[in-house]
Amino acid sequence: MSYTKAADLLRLADMATARFDGVSLQEITEEFGCDHRTAQRMARAFEAAFPQVEVKDDEDRRRRWRLPRSDPRWLQAQGLRDSELAALDMAAQRAERDGAPDEAKHLCALRDRLLAAMPSSLARRTEADAEALLEAQGFASRPGPRIVADASLLGVLTEAMRAPWRLRVSYRGARDDRPRERLIEPHGLLLGTRRYLVARPADGDGTMRRFRLDRIETAEIAAESFRRDLDFDLAAYASRAFGPYYVDDEYGPVTWRFSPDATATARQFVFHPDQSMTEEPDGSLIVRFEASGHLEMAWHLYMWGNRVEVLEPATLREMVHHHRRADFPVLP
Template identity: 60%
Template sequence: MPFAKALDLLRLANMAAARHMGVSLPEIEAEFGVNRRTAQRMTRALETVFPDIEILTDEDRRRRWRLRTDSRLLHRHVLRDSELAALEMAIQRAGRDGATHDVAALSSLRDRLLGTMPAPAARRAEADAEALLEAQGWACRPGPVARHDPGLLPLIAEALKAPHVMTIRYRTPDDAQPRIRRIEPHGVLFGVRRYLVARDTAARDGRLRHFRLDRIEEARIEAERFVRDPAFRIEEHAARAFGSWHDPAEYGPVVWRFAPEAAETAREFLFHPHQQTTDEADGSLTVRFTAGGWLEMAWHLYQWGDAVEVLEPEPLRRLVEGYRRRDLPALP
């Protein structure tokens, strides 16, 4: 059997073992990009190499191939060097981003996977992964990040699971002394600054507020639980702003037009998850979305110099108008 086909067979065996109901022919076709006849040949090879394969029929009367997970041969191929390298890079990124809870969870997963492999194979995978990491070590999130207590994120993650009420000691520029607040955490927004999205139990309006992690001086989880808003989705909440700052008064339509010389570069950006783009007759590009956070928009637009024009909203157009310059040496 050619080497590439052998690797595909092992990959198929992993799929058949990992999925509760095994794999079907349509799933094999989609995963490997093959036609029905090739998929059938692959299942025959699977039956030959793994005698303990089970052939089932699902509720749609489709045949499925399921492999018992105690197959010794399969366990010897549990983790590839590229997969280990991806795990290591994820651990490094989480560490740089201050997500210590994720570092611990990913490190535990890596160690358990390596523990299932024979010692020589594990050492070889680690060595190969180290070489890959050396070549790909640039994969991280560059740029400035506001400092905060590294123990905060694991604590917040724990509170979000139940969920539990939290008590925080929080300072703002307007407070002479930090204030004690009881909050109901709903999620976290990551950016240059990180924000905890939560309800302040003392506020009567019940709306979600953003608490900067770098301003939380102390935090603890309370025994009291609360009912999280079932309609809350962190992705939808985040989409209401361009960056991390949310201001209901600024929420509305946003329209930017990029000059023809900047249009190709602008097409490479996703400025907002719900954006719409229009190619204009003169070669320019118009981008539309709905969000707030004009100041963060202005910070970003400055990088484009005079290659972008704000059509809406009018307050944002006035905010950036005096700062559009043409001597910047490159586009973002």
């Protein structure tokens, strides 16, 4: 057996142990990028290498393979790889950088717990290798300006969404001279240049609204739980805007044309999750999607100078027309 196949079987053993109902052939094909027949051969090899595996059919008559979790020596035998430890460290740093201190704390706790399960000599070596890997990859911090997060506010929001609990906030709207108290039901956070809490007013019609975090003066958990809207999809909701800000009246088709000398660079961007790209005979690139948020689009388009032209909507075209510069030395 090759080293690669042996490593794949160990990874399959991890999956069969970690998942309560085991692993199926479809999950094997998705994880290893193989076809159904190869997955079947892997399953047979897995049964031969791990005779304690439990094989059974689920309610949908799909065969599943599961390893018992009763032996803690499996984790020690596998160990924690330097790349896995580095990934945990990077995820914790990203969470801290993006204003999610609770997630960063939980990731660090998981990291320490995994290291504690390892023999001390292996743990020290893995930590040293992971530190070297992080340094080699150059992961330190994200350059550029960012909003300073209010850690205490984020902690309250996270706790409220986890339960879930209603929130009583003192919120200052764009046109409010003084903050006003509101009772809301939080459903998610949108991260960007500005951060927004997605929530519905407790006494409203069920419509989700966006609340800018920097305009929340105070927030406290109300002693009232609520039922989440199970049909609410945060990703779909977020995709209706170019950035975190959304205006109903602006939502509609957006079409940009990038000049031929900017096409290669523009193809590397995902401007919107539902975008389509079409290359024209002259080498220019047409990008289409539907979204709101013309001001945030204008901020982004400015970086492209005169290498991009707004075809629609007309309001966005007028916003950027007089700010298209030809003297930018590089593309974004």
